[in-house]
Amino acid sequence: MSLWRNQVLLLLGVCMLLSACASQPDTSRYCGTVSGYSEPDREQNIYRVVVTHLNGKPVISKPNYQLSPGVYEFTLAELIDSPTLKVKLAARTPKVLSVKVEANQRYHIAARFNTDKVYRGNNTAFWEPEVWLTQEHECELPEIK
Known part of the structure; x- marks a missing residue:
């Protein structure tokens, strides 16, 4: 009986050791993409934009921004x-x-483009920024070496 118990304990120990060593996905490289390259539907009064700043810092506008969540x-x-x-x-x-990037x-x-009325003069309410389309898209940040 004690031989059987020792084998069970040994098996449990090996299982615990292996589960502790099991690799977990590297979530530090997960990312989402913010894109401004796609031509929106002008018939729905949606127009392209240029990114000038990201989190308050000036940037050179580019088609895609791969960002951590x-x-x-x-x-x-x-x-x-x-x-x-x-x-x-x-x-x-x-x-x-x-x-909010996921x-x-x-x-x-x-x-x-707000077309509810004709905006004139210095009225800045003629437009609002928006996310006009969200899609599933695989994204992984490059490995830092």
Whole structure:
């Protein structure tokens, strides 16, 4: 009986050791992507944007931003070229969009042109930044060596 008990204890010990050694996924490389390259549907009054700042720091705008999961602040300049836009150039100021990035998601950002009324002069309410499309998208940050 004691031989059987010793074998069971040995087997349990080996199982515990192996489960402790089992590799876990490297979550430090998980990421999501924020994209501004895709041409939105202008018939729905959605236009492209240019990223000027990320979390308050100036950036050179690029098509994709691969980011670790978390909340990010994008400062955006709209590229609305509608003939119905009547505001002065001074009203075309950047706005901030907060994006909660989750792993393996792509967020397409854009400017929504508000067409509920004709905006004139220095009225900056003519547009709002938004995520106009969210898609599943595999993303893994490069390994840091």
